[in-house]
Amino acid sequence: MKIKILLTLSICIVIISTVYIINLLNQDFILNKDDDYNSTINVWITTPGLVSALKQFQTESNNRMNVREFKDTEALFEELELIDTDNSEYPNIVETDSNFGMEEISELGNIVPLSEVSKSLPDQFYHSISLNFYHNDSLFAFPVGVEIPLILINRTIINNQISTDLSLYPFATESQLVQYKRIQNKIDKNDNTKPFWFFHLDNNIPLYWNSYLYSHGNSDTHSFTDMWKRLIVEYELVPPLDNHMAITRFANTEVGVLITTSQQLQTIQHLIGNSFEFEVLPFIQNNNDPILVSGNGLVVLRNSKHIKELFQFMSSDEIQTEILSKTGWFPTLKSLWNKPEVLHELPMAKHLNSLLKYSGNFRGKKPTNNAKSEQTGIKKKAHKIESDY
Numbered sequence: 066m067k068i069k070i071l072l073t074l075s076i077c078i079v080i081i082s083t084v085y086i087i088n089l090l091n092q093d094f095i096l097n098k099d100d101d102y103n104s105t106i107n108v109w110i111t112t113p114g115l116v117s118a119l120k121q122f123q124t125e126s127n128n129r130m131n132v133r134e135f136k137d138t139e140a141l142f143e144e145l146e147l148i149d150t151d152n153s154e155y156p157n158i159v160e161t162d163s164n165f166g167m168e169e170i171s172e173l174g175n176i177v178p179l180s181e182v183s184k185s186l187p188d189q190f191y192h193s194i195s196l197n198f199y200h201n202d203s204l205f206a207f208p209v210g211v212e213i214p215l216i217l218i219n220r221t222i223i224n225n226q227i228s229t230d231l232s233l234y235p236f237a238t239e240s241q242l243v244q245y246k247r248i249q250n251k252i253d254k255n256d257n258t259k260p261f262w263f264f265h266l267d268n269n270i271p272l273y274w275n276s277y278l279y280s281h282g283n284s285d286t287h288s289f290t291d292m293w294k295r296l297i298v299e300y301e302l303v304p305p306l307d308n309h310m311a312i313t314r315f316a317n318t319e320v321g322v323l324i325t326t327s328q329q330l331q332t333i334q335h336l337i338g339n340s341f342e343f344e345v346l347p348f349i350q351n352n353n354d355p356i357l358v359s360g361n362g363l364v365v366l367r368n369s370k371h372i373k374e375l376f377q378f379m380s381s382d383e384i385q386t387e388i389l390s391k392t393g394w395f396p397t398l399k400s401l402w403n404k405p406e407v408l409h410e411l412p413m414a415k416h417l418n419s420l421l422k423y424s425g426n427f428r429g430k431k432p433t434n435n436a437k438s439e440q441t442g443i444k445k446k447a448h449k450i451e452s453d454y
Contacts, residue, residue, distance in 0.1 A: 102129040104371050109133045109141050110160040112361060114391030115209065122378050128371045138162050145173050157367040158375075161206065163197035163359045164272070168434045170364060171200060177365040178203040183373045189380065194397050196429030198362045206362030207376050210328075210394025213358050213420070213427070214269070214276050214348035217315065217323040217333065221341035226251060233322050234350050235264045235303070236277045236292055246300045252321070259319055263302045265311040266324040270447050271440040272359060273324055273348060279430065280354040289443055293450050305451035312336070324348065326359075327420065328393040330413040345416040347423050355428040360394065386410050395421075 106128055108119060116132060123130040131154070135141040138161055148155055161170060170176055179186050180203065187195065187204045198206035218233055226248045227233075232241065249263040266273060274289050296303045307314070315323040316336035325333070330345065337343060347356050365372055378384060385401055388394070389411050401407055402421065408414055433439070 101127070103127050104369060105129040105131055106158065106369065106371060106375065107131045107133070107154060107156045107367075108158045108160075108363075109135060109145070109156040111135050111137055111141055111162075112160060112210075112392055114388060115160070117391065118379060118384050118388050119375075121384070122375055126371065126374055126378070128374070138165050142170070142173060155367065157369065157372060158363050158365055160209075160361055161198075161364055162361050163429075163432060164436055164440060165432070168200065168432075169437065170205075175366065176200070176205045177368045178205055179207060179365070180204070182207075182365055182368060182376060186376060189399060190397050191399055191402075191427070193427045193429045194358055194360065196431060197358065197360060198364075199431050206364045207379070208360055208362045208397040209379070209388065210392055211358050211360040211397050211427075212326045212328040212394060213356050214273055215325055215327055215330075215420075216346045216348050217325060218344045218346070219315065219318060219321050219323075219341055220344050222252060222318060223248075223321045232350055235266065235296060235322075235324060236274070236287075237350075239295075242295060242300050242302065245302055249302060249321070259317075260304075261319060261321070262304050262314070263321050264296065264324065265303060265314055265320040265322075266308060267311040267326075267329070268308045269326055270308070271443040272326070272357075274443055276348055276357040279357045279428070280349055290446055290450065293447055297450055298454055305454045306448075316340075327395055327413075330416055331393045334413065345420065347420060347426070349423075349426070352423075354426065356423060356426045358427050358429055360397065382407050 103126070108130060110116070110119075110132060111134070113134065116134070119130045119132050122128065133154075133156075135144065141159060141161075142165070145156070145159065159170075186207065190204075190208050194211050195204050195206075195208050198204055198208060216233060223233070231244065234241075237245070245263045249261060253261045274292075297305050304310075304314075311320070311323060312325065312329060312333060313336070314320045316333065318341060323333075333343075349356055363376075379388070380398060382401070382404065385396060385398065386407055389396060393413060395417065396402060396408070402424065405418075408417055408421075411417060
């Protein structure tokens, strides 16, 4: 009996010792691996589609990419306000969207002009795209992706109801809104199993309104409040308090015309499949109207020689294809726009090729100092009108 007890104890001791040694070895391996990196680059991002490229750079360059993800730009910059610049976790690079003004970013940290990272980098991008990230006449971000506002039309439903010359645009004239309402009522009457809405817009309402104003030289006499009341209250062409469901309702044939961005194309293609025919057009009323572009960029707050290597790595055709495929963005680099073999590899290639025909209309816009507050104001106005409806 004693021998059995001793044998059992011996086996337990051996097992515990083995587990301890393995854990110790693993710990040493991890520590040594960190020590073997050339450097550490702290990167704060809001787009999950960038993670794979950053990790691949870590593997190929032996620079540790300490990536931290945030749900959106506001959450990222709220955290940036709190962290001390001497903190070892302070970011070298932060991702921003073009609607967050460079002036606001410069107040949170010492932003580094892209020309200081590499003199040749600023010339690689179309000016109309990179203009969104200018501050004091210098480019202060590496543009990683572009998106444009779009009009998606369910042709299977709409084509039987409209004349070919009828423009489909939410911020339209009174007479056009009357026609839209008449068509909506007719479709709704033919199929009363579910409500039908002529238009729907996703959460980027400020972008669509600013695009409308930009194409009209910012001189339109209609205020946002007046226009939104007409769409929501007077003509009931858009469902209230429902922006988060816009894409789903379009895919379920509950909406005739969807206003969204190019970044959503891949998701929409996946949801719709072959269930109905839809057309994709830029968010303009006339073919010669300017198209306001937006997008995301990487801002350098703490420079190092390895950041230049990172940006060069991200500029390669292979990595660009990967990033664009995972995010749904349009390319920002001039070189890619002339490489149909690369663009053909992207999931949204079918629509991308037709939309790039309008690239001469693409226009960037330097963000104003109060860009964020203007967006918030538009969202609040829309929410109040819809809540009071």
